[in-house]
Amino acid sequence: MAVDFEQVGPEHIEQLAAWLPKERWPYHQRTQVDAAWVHERAAEGYFYGPDAQSHLIVDGGPEPLGLVRAFDLKDVTALVDIRIAERARGQGLGTRALMYVTCWAFLEVEGCNRLGGYTRRDNSAMVRIFEKHGFLREAEHQYAWRVEGMPPTQYADAIGYAVWATRWGGGGPEDELEMLMDRAYPLLGEVPLAEPGLSSGTVAAALRAGNGRTYTGVCLDLHCGIGFCAEHSAIAEMLKDRETKIEAIVAISREGVLAPCGRCRELMLQLNPKNAATRVALPGSRVAALRDLLPDHWLGG
Numbered sequence: 001m002a003v004d005f006e007q008v009g010p011e012h013i014e015q016l017a018a019w020l021p022k023e024r025w026p027y028h029q030r031t032q033v034d035a036a037w038v039h040e041r042a043a044e045g046y047f048y049g050p051d052a053q054s055h056l057i058v059d060g061g062p063e064p065l066g067l068v069r070a071f072d073l074k075d076v077t078a079l080v081d082i083r084i085a086e087r088a089r090g091q092g093l094g095t096r097a098l099m100y101v102t103c104w105a106f107l108e109v110e111g112c113n114r115l116g117g118y119t120r121r122d123n124s125a126m127v128r129i130f131e132k133h134g135f136l137r138e139a140e141h142q143y144a145w146r147v148e149g150m151p152p153t154q155y156a157d158a159i160g161y162a163v164w165a166t167r168w169g170g171g172g173p174e175d176e177l178e179m180l181m182d183r184a185y186p187l188l189g190e191v192p193l194a195e196p197g198l199s200s201g202t203v204a205a206a207l208r209a210g211n212g213r214t215y216t217g218v219c220l221d222l223h224c225g226i227g228f229c230a231e232h233s234a235i236a237e238m239l240k241d242r243e244t245k246i247e248a249i250v251a252i253s254r255e256g257v258l259a260p261c262g263r264c265r266e267l268m269l270q271l272n273p274k275n276a277a278t279r280v281a282l283p284g285s286r287v288a289a290l291r292d293l294l295p296d297h298w299l300g301g
Contacts, residue, residue, distance in 0.1 A: 210245030
């Protein structure tokens with residue numbers, strides 16, 4: 001399933017107020033919310049603000065597939081909360097969401113070195129997701145999870161998990177590139193143009209930008225040097241959002257991952273000198289920083 005993660009801001013609150021009440025959240029302390037709850041939480045900085053940031057999981061459809069929220073970002077241990085819409089459960093989105101938010105927290109949040117989360121003991125799917133991605137079970141709490149309509153003696157047991165940035169082995173930058181490959185691959189497919197030798201779509205690219213969004217593009221092969229690479233196409237999409245920072249990028253064909261050409265490398269660095277640290281996927285499951293692909297660059301990257 002090809003999905004994107006869209007950073008939540010003020011413009012998303014009405015969408016959340018319409019969508020969240022439609023769903024039931026069986027393993028959350030409040031299994032049903034209403035629009036008033038959404039607006040109250042938004043005013044408190046629950047979805048975004050200095051100490052929290054949420055991302056919608058979207059696939060281009062009319063409603064989100066889920067919501068992943070990182071909060072307590074200024075504490076020693078930031079925390080994560082994941083909600084997946086009922087129609088999208090059981091399709092691996094919880095795994096993708098945890099992978100994404102962990103990458104985002106460790107790479108984008110200054111000073112974030114620990115990420116944790118809590119789940120009910122009987123939420124076996126979430127338990128598997130935490131443990132699959134290298135989160136350590138740090139605590140077990142009996143009768144600690146409030147259950148609507150139940151007295152404290154019937155509250156659920158809870159488990160606490162955490163992972164350190166320096167020890168994270170269950171998902172990392174390489175997994176992020178795998179996610180980008182998943183976004184790019186469905187775009188592959190040659191589009192014949194005016195005559196043989198002219199085509200589009202034989203190479204696709206996906207990048208994650210500094211704003212947390214993913215942008216994609218395909219190549220255009222034309223005579224007279226007027227075509228462009230798939231990376232250029234994805235970057236142009238990013239620039240429409242006035243973003244210039246690229247965290248990671250991958251280009252693929254039916255044969256596998258392709259290294260960016262010299263023109264693409266130069267383009268990325270001229271957009272923003274911080275792109276010297278961009279993680280670039282290379283053939284053979286290799287990854288390199290852009291600066292290593294442009295040694296002794298004239299911009300000093």
